[in-house]
Amino acid sequence: PLATGDYLFFLDSDDTLTRGALRAVADRLEETADPDVLVFDYARTYWWGGTRRNVLARVLAEAGAGTFSASEHPEILDLLMVVWNKVYRRGFVETEGFAFPPGYYEDTPWTFPVMLSARRIAALDRICLAYRQRRQGNILSTTSRKHFDIHDQYERVFAFVDARPELSSWRPYLHHKMGEHCLDILSKPDRLPEGDKAEFFRLTAALFRKHRSGPVPPELRVLEGGFTRYRLRRQAVRAGRELSRRGQQVRRAATVRVKRGWSTLHEHRPLDPNLAVYSAFSHRGVLGDPAAVYTAARELAPHIRGVWVVRDEEQAALLPPGTEHVLLDSPRYRRVTARATYFVNNVNWPGSLVKRPGSVHIHTHQGTPLKFMAADLLHKPGARQGFDVPQMLRRADRWDYS
Template identity: 40%
Template structure:
């Protein structure tokens, strides 16, 4: 196996944190930032890129270039979590090692607290507190936290003196281990699932000095989807092999006999949890898994051990011993039926309320239900954009390319009355709520949208949903908005994820987008890293097209057209330009014309005396037209800057006069003031001064734009729509 590795760093670290990385581009940056405590020098972080198929490798290299404490090892093939940990261990130079999962993170000050405790206690193994973080941001305390405090623990102890440590979470990530002790003891991480069991338990049993840090240091992210051990697979059978290794260690290790009963109970409890969770062992494999458990039970049950207390637990143990899977399954089903019976009244109330809502729209919904039983029309595509506002954005670009290279497909747009512009000639469309609308929504094969379809839309087996999005997420989106109550006001995140569960494909404009979408919408879709189809026009725009568009828009000949396109601000009521438009046009003179394009939530404001120098283009159907026709973009934190950067020769000016307020209220994924696409103005005076001096056209601004473009427009080559059509509609790569 070949690999590449960043150079070793000088110095003698006290702590080596080892982070295997695979398929976590949405989380790995937070993980590494949480452990690269700037106040800690005696630290090395070893990230092992286990041939990750996403952008993790690039993220690791970027962060390693910025922090010499981070070393990166790139593997040329995937070896799995256990072997990746072993590789990191062999690279480590610290006195202690701490194994992190790359989608988890440390709490503030955790690394410093761990180092302080290591210095004070000098343990073989330090066990730290942890919490679970659910998909909605809820923190769940460690259920084994009582073993840290009851009874109070001395600074150091052995497992024989405090066997309850074997009941603390069995993972390796809550244990900081003296490296020489681990190497001398000899266990290595195994292949397969639950690869750390045969390391964690022997380390605790054999240690001469154990210590507890009763502080939440580690946050275990319980991902909504994509977690290895929370998905159905026969690999969950690996747990038995891993526990056999633990018992083999005890067979060969004197002094471990007192731990057998406790370990036996841990195995039975863990195996039953795997079996009863319902999402780990597929129904056809459950009887076989139960049989493996019976075999383990009979072979490894300690002589003279008693069945644990509790009637249900006693029944389960006896059925396992007998190998009676049928009666066991009946017992579990009876308990579940009783639980459901207790919640039936509440469920009946909810069902009645839903029935009332359906009744108010009875005709359309009944027709929709009938149509859902009819065959899917394999060549029918439904398109929509901006909540049915018209034909635009990425869906429009895909629609046009499909007509060119997949003419066998028929496209229907959903457009509500009173949209911002007329429907183009020849475009087939339906009005929401009509019978034909419900028919195409029930029977189309493909759905392409840049926002989302209503909750009432049912995703049928065999239908394909494509989410194109409509901008690079400079601001936080999806679940990332939860810590920002101003930006998240009124959002139903559970409903958001339910809608995202319908997506089969998600279009990404650049690596930043991929990283943000994975975090914000952690669902099971294929990421199409192809660039934005709507930007194809910008990538191939010509001077002739620019001239035609300027004439059509009425841009006066010889004037520089400044396209002003700000973003929406949740902390403000309504739309107001972030600068004095009247002053801007007055002081810059008649060589400029300002094209006002507010966020689509608002109409443009046209106040002031110099109306001949201000054009309201808020109703123009295509923002791509405006980009091509203009000479320079003036924006703030709008995603339009990422699109405009595709135009290689056009300056970009960012007015960031409320950056701190926006950052704190909305949340951002990228500091545009630190790595801007051109000139950044912090005040209105700076904005006017920049245009007066020609700063947007300077070499400094051009270099900034080129760097920005290289980073955020790597896939915008004029063929994004073709790639989308080829992959989704034609089944190609």
């Protein structure tokens, strides 16, 4: 009720408009004689400096110069169904009574009704918004039961269509979209708690049966079976993709599988609360601040067993007498790192080392901690040529103490 402009525009607080975007939007609205909705393009901008345009940008280019409805150009519904890549004529919104419900997925019961009801939609084939991709902290990438909200939101969409007989032909399409959307949430490793996935599948399948209208496409028939069948199919699909991807690297991948299987076996065993693993200067011996922590731990906490990681036998020969050690990437290294509670290092541990829940990673740095550690190269692609800054930051995410 507080808006007074001719059009409404919703912008997330962490996204930004591109230069000249509002002028381009205003010009396009004038060209198309004030449509109900104007859809524009966006680009994903990543925290490490990369940019990627919407992969379905062609849909906007193919929409033409005039206006259309969703039934005349249904491909417009293949675009990301969010609220922020469109502007809406305020009179149209007020007449139809569109409003946002509470919940995680409030875009869904807004966008589908709006797009299906609009008689005049226009497209702007121009990137007007930078869609920021966070390294972490995205609400939809947070593991939570709040993702169950998607079922209630699609119930609202179907209730809207049921109340408008002229939109009944869209039911098969919405049924398909709902199934795809829910399965996509279920397939993401960071969305649902592991113990809640079976319940989420059952509720999705029930909703899918309730609103079924017409034949079920092959990719959604998994919703007609149980969760165990779904999980087995997912595992089979992943295995097939993995075999295809490996190609010429079969022998190397076989070795990786053996190591991974061995590590997985030991990762199911509890952590050893009296085991600490140390390394310094890329596994070069008992050196630097990790050595100081090791020495102090032997005095203050003698019950904690300290094991050093070294690169090779040559480095091992240089260790102080009686120093327990393992060689990097050896079976003993994998056994020790799978069970240890404490990890002390003045550089990052290898990316292959998985941080188990309950383990404690201590990074002592080298020299002062008041330095960039290559993070200042994010926007200098020439200077960081060959250096994987995103991987470095993912490794830093494992630190508990700096």
